[in-house]
Amino acid sequence: MNILKLYKFINLKILGKYILAFCNLGGEMKEISMHILDIVMNSVKAKATLIEILIEDSIKNNWLKIIIKDNGIGMSGEMVKKVTDPFYTTRTTRRVGLGLPMLKEACERCNGYLRINSCLGEGTTINCYFEKDNIDRAPLGNMGDTIMTIINSLENCELIYKHETDNGSFTLNTVELKDVLDGGSINDSEVLLWIKEYVNENVESITKN
Ligand SMILES: Nc1ncnc2c1ncn2[C@@H]1O[C@H](COP(=O)(O)OP(=O)(O)O)[C@@H](O)[C@H]1O
Numbered sequence: 030m031n032i033l034k035l036y037k038f039i040n041l042k043i044l045g046k047y048i049l050a051f052c053n054l055g056g057e058m059k060e061i062s063m064h065i066l067d068i069v070m071n072s073v074k075a076k077a078t079l080i081e082i083l084i085e086d087s088i089k090n091n092w093l094k095i096i097i098k099d100n101g102i103g104m105s106g107e108m109v110k111k112v113t114d115p116f117y118t119t120r121t122t123r124r125v126g127l128g129l130p131m132l133k134e135a136c137e138r139c140n141g142y143l144r145i146n147s148c149l150g151e152g153t154t155i156n157c158y159f160e161k162d163n164i165d166r167a168p169l170g171n172m173g174d175t176i177m178t179i180i181n182s183l184e185n186c187e188l189i190y191k192h193e194t195d196n197g198s199f200t201l202n203t204v205e206l207k208d209v210l211d212g213g214s215i216n217d218s219e220v221l222l223w224i225k226e227y228v229n230e231n232v233e234s235i236t237k238n
């Protein structure tokens with residue numbers, strides 16, 4: 030790589046940081062739950078039949094960890110390297126979105142990280158870590174709304190959502206929910222609203238100090 034190329038490359042990197050920062054300032058992702066929705070939609074597009082969301086929110090450990098796991102089509106090692114770099118697209122014809130790079134940026138701003146484990150034909154796990162008391166950390170946001178929206182957009186796919194804090198944990202599993210509904214639709218508006226309230230009440234009860 031000659032000096033000019035290197036210079037262009039560094040400039041693009043810096044520009045990238047500014048664009049990402051601008052998106053965030055512009056209110057694109059004011060809440061971490063927006064990122065969660067975005068990442069879960071990747072799993073849906075990847076034809077997952079099971080998606081797991083695990084949130085570990087700990088004051089004691091001063092961390093907010095988010096794990097999103099799916100059994101979808103997965104990614105090759107090469108692809109995993111590409112997807113967190115918003116500028117890789119300049120060198121290929123494939124369009125790559127900003128969902129993963131934006132979340133990675135948000136994590137790293139909070140002394141955290143985003144790691145991707147993926148295997149073609151097996152699935153993908155996204156591991157995110159935020160320093161909980163970091164001044165740059167966005168609030169988690171409304172998980173009731175988020176889980177309701179996710180469940181409403183699932184077809185032939187189950188969701189397990191587990192939320193843990195220092196005070197306890199709770200789990201929502203659409204397989205169990207469908208059992209209780211006994212043939213009734215999980216996409217029924219009354220059921221969806223109940224799910225939203227149920228999630229919010231449970232998150233609140235384990236988040237209180
Ligand atoms: N869970 C996943 N399973 C398979 N491929 C994925 C997954 N998440 C992301 N990808 C791949 O990475 C690409 C980039 O994802 P993302 O940054 O969210 O942008 P976008 O969804 O807009 O393309 C996706 O287009 C997809 O090809």
Ligand SMILES: [Mg+2]
Nearest residue numbers: 067071126128
């Ligand atoms: Mg996406």
